[in-house]
Amino acid sequence: GAGFAITEMVSLEGLIRNDKKTWKYVDIDEEETTAIQLFGKAEPEKFYKASKILQSRLNVKIIDVNFGCPVRKVVRSEAGSFLLKNPLSMGEIVKALKDSGVIVSAKIRCGFDRVNIEETIPVIDKAGADIIILHPRLATQFYTGRADWSLIKIARSMTDKILIGSGDICTPMDVRERIEYTDVDGVMIGRYAVGSPYIFKQVLDFFYNGEYRGYELDEIKKMMLEFANLYMKVENRTDLIPIRSTLIQYVKNFKNSSRIREKLSKIKTLLELENVIKDWN
Known part of the structure; x- marks a missing residue:
């Protein structure tokens, strides 16, 4: 029932080097609405190159660039949430992908060690991001504490691009409450869906029929x-x-x-x- 899906994180360098293990992660069904999720350093020209390769080999139409991953290994490589420290680099990457001819989704957190959505969102919006996915935790928080959806409400006032909120979604009621509170265009369900893939059907049933059932x-x-x-x-x-x-x-x-x-x-x-x-x- 998911209307939009994103692959696992795919290494920019691995794609360009034609690494077999990396290409395994981009084995997608072209009939489905699935974005290839790329991560890498602030090297816009490589994002452009990888996008062109993906388009030629798989007819990829949507690329999601990960600016939010807090995993230390990724951060140490100056990728993922590390780039939240440099909004201008984020904008350059988004523009490079947009220039390559794809729909661009940018996944961000509200900041690395401080909230800076007032710096990041306008930059990636102006650079041409079609979709912005915001997880309202700092990278340094990992997944501790609660996702601060008031920041997504603020983000809504900063962009008219497709805005998707993420964080602590566990029930169809959560989805309705978050959408009503923030006026986002959609929500992303991540960790909870790992063990409860039926959550997407439950959400659709709740929105279209007003009720949903549990699973036996x-x-x-x-x-x-x-x-x-x-x-x-x-x-x-x-x-x-x-x-x-x-x-x-x-x-x-x-x-x-x-x-x-x-x-x-x-x-x-x-x-x-x-x-x-x-x-x-």
Whole structure:
């Protein structure tokens, strides 16, 4: 039910070097509305080059540039949220992407170690960003504390571009309240959707029908198996070790799930997952 999706973060350098592992992250369905999410240093010419490569090989129409990632490894490489310190560089990157002929989405936080949306938003707006996605936490906060949606309300008054708010969305009511409060054009659901992918359908049902339903245990079990099978097919793997933490997210909202979470943390094969699920009631 998601109306717009974004890939995992894709290395600018990896694309340009034609790294096979990097290209795996941009294996998208051209029929879906999916943006390629790029990250890299303040090198506008490389963003332009990567965009042209993506357009020629995959007919990519939307590129999202990540100005918000707070992960230390990314920040140390002077990418992600590091660029929030230099709004002019952000503008140059957005302009380079826009000049390459794509729709440009810019994902930002409200600042690195201080709020500076009054500096960043006007710059990327003027540079040609078509979509601005704002997560109202500082990069130095990572995901601690609460997302300050009052900053998104302020951001709304600063731009008439498509504005999407992000942060602490867990229910369809959250979506309605945030939209009514800030007048954003949409919301982004990230971490919560990892273990509750059905949240998007719940939101659509709530907005179109005024109500939504919860999902029963048997339905969650089925989703987990579908996800595991899809993972093995796409990644051509026989073990589930890399997705243990994701599978655990599916069960965390159920009462008395600690025993199941512990078992999921140790599974290796699909058969082991099936046995754990059978034991969960």
